[in-house]
Amino acid sequence: MLRVAQACGVPQSPARMNPIYANMPTTIFETMSALARETGAINLGQGFPDAPGPEDVRRAAADALLNRSNQYPPMTGLPELRRAIADHYRLHQQIALDWASEVVVTSGATEAIAATILAVVSPGDEVVLIEPLYDAYLPMVLRAGGVPRLIRLEPPAWTLDIAALDAAFGPKTKLIILNNPVNPTGTMLPAETLAAIAERCIAHDVIAMCDEVWEHIRFGCDHRSLFAVPGMRERTVKIGSAGKIFALTGWKVGWVLANAPIAKQVAKAHQFLTFTTPPNLQWAVAEGLGKDASWFDDMRAGFAASRARLIAGLEGAGYTVLPSEATWFVSIDLPASGIALDDVTFADRMAREGGVVTIPVSAFYAEAPVRTIVRLCYAKDDATLDEAIARLARMRALFPSPPLGGEGGAA
Numbered sequence: 001m002l003r004v005a006q007a008c009g010v011p012q013s014p015a016r017m018n019p020i021y022a023n024m025p026t027t028i029f030e031t032m033s034a035l036a037r038e039t040g041a042i043n044l045g046q047g048f049p050d051a052p053g054p055e056d057v058r059r060a061a062a063d064a065l066l067n068r069s070n071q072y073p074p075m076t077g078l079p080e081l082r083r084a085i086a087d088h089y090r091l092h093q094q095i096a097l098d099w100a101s102e103v104v105v106t107s108g109a110t111e112a113i114a115a116t117i118l119a120v121v122s123p124g125d126e127v128v129l130i131e132p133l134y135d136a137y138l139p140m141v142l143r144a145g146g147v148p149r150l151i152r153l154e155p156p157a158w159t160l161d162i163a164a165l166d167a168a169f170g171p172k173t174k175l176i177i178l179n180n181p182v183n184p185t186g187t188m189l190p191a192e193t194l195a196a197i198a199e200r201c202i203a204h205d206v207i208a209m210c211d212e213v214w215e216h217i218r219f220g221c222d223h224r225s226l227f228a229v230p231g232m233r234e235r236t237v238k239i240g241s242a243g244k245i246f247a248l249t250g251w252k253v254g255w256v257l258a259n260a261p262i263a264k265q266v267a268k269a270h271q272f273l274t275f276t277t278p279p280n281l282q283w284a285v286a287e288g289l290g291k292d293a294s295w296f297d298d299m300r301a302g303f304a305a306s307r308a309r310l311i312a313g314l315e316g317a318g319y320t321v322l323p324s325e326a327t328w329f330v331s332i333d334l335p336a337s338g339i340a341l342d343d344v345t346f347a348d349r350m351a352r353e354g355g356v357v358t359i360p361v362s363a364f365y366a367e368a369p370v371r372t373i374v375r376l377c378y379a380k381d382d383a384t385l386d387e388a389i390a391r392l393a394r395m396r397a398l399f400p401s402p403p404l405g406g407e408g409g410a411a
Contacts, residue, residue: 028363049379061284077105108252125174132364186324213241313389354395
């Protein structure tokens with residue numbers, strides 16, 4: 001039987017699989033969402049809203065599904081959507097794009113990230129990554145044969161150390177990956193940090209991949225894109241997501257913006273990943289991107305109200321919440337809250353005993369993780385947030401406090 005299995009090419013153990021994936025745990029988002037399903041806990045872990053998304057955009061998708069083509073659209077995206085993307089950024093960020101050569105539609109931002117890394121990185125190239133980081137970045141870099149160079153942000157300010165940036169750049173550096181606004185920290189990279197990154201990219205001839213999916217979910221500040229920094233137009237790949245803009249996370253419609261030579265190479269990688277994206281969703285997103293600026297203002301105002309509700313409830317329950325100016329998330333600082341637990345233990349107890357799922361931020365680090373911060377998603381309806389706050393408040397009294405003069409949280 002063993003000989004038959006081997007002859008048929010059936011692998012006998014994980015050792016025969018690609019080690020990058022064979023040794024990889026299940027993503028923290030699926031792990032914690034599965035825990036929510038198992039326990040019936042309120043899921044403030046994985047980032048998805050309770051609301052169904054804008055009705056007119058959903059109706060446009062339904063209408064296109066019934067009345068327009070459902071066959072292969074162009075590999076780089078429907079012209080209607082690519083034009084809409086270019087028009088959208090011209091209006092909202094004053095970025096001029098040639099829709100025909102500088103816009104590629106992908107099946108979600110994660111596919112855009114994968115296509116960009118595969119198009120840019122060759123084996124042995126070094127890639128600068130900033131921790132905490134979206135957990136898809138590192139496996140994709142390794143799969144492309146890249147060599148990660150990790151630099152880190154530290155709470156509570158989450159500022160980028162320029163000396164560490166200089167140490168990470170070298171003669172083999174090919175790519176730097178930025179997430180701005182930053183998930184999970186909820187911060188935005190200031191203009192001086194973007195300028196410092198741009199200066200080093202230009203000096204070392206490095207391409208920057210900017211994951212900017214949270215660009216519209218920000219409060220009291222404008223979005224600054226590295227794409228618009230002088231000298232970076234020709235060496236930046238900007239990634240966006242309709243799922244985040246319209247709170248339709250299951251649609252998986254994303255895009256890449258880059259100058260024509262880079263966009264052409266990204267499209268070559270894209271064609272052998274998903275090739276294309278459902279056309280009805282593309283037509284619907286094209287309509288959504290053309291909404292008046294006031295719609296985006298109102299959308300932000302709605303999220304701002306939910307964000308304020310959760311922050312006020314957490315602080316009223318005795319938790320210390322770190323400043324957050326973007327994304328659907330806020331974070332609790334456990335030591336500052338007087339809780340002597342590491343983030344993984346807190347998250348597990350909070351889910352199983354308290355009935356609220358959170359995300360331990362240590363999951364966003366590849367090396368020497370910070371174990372003192374947990375992330376919560378506020379993009380829920382008021383009743384859900386209020387019940388989650390009540391449960392978090394009840395559990396707060398049960399969590400151990402550090403000894404007098406001691407440090408809270410585990411190292």
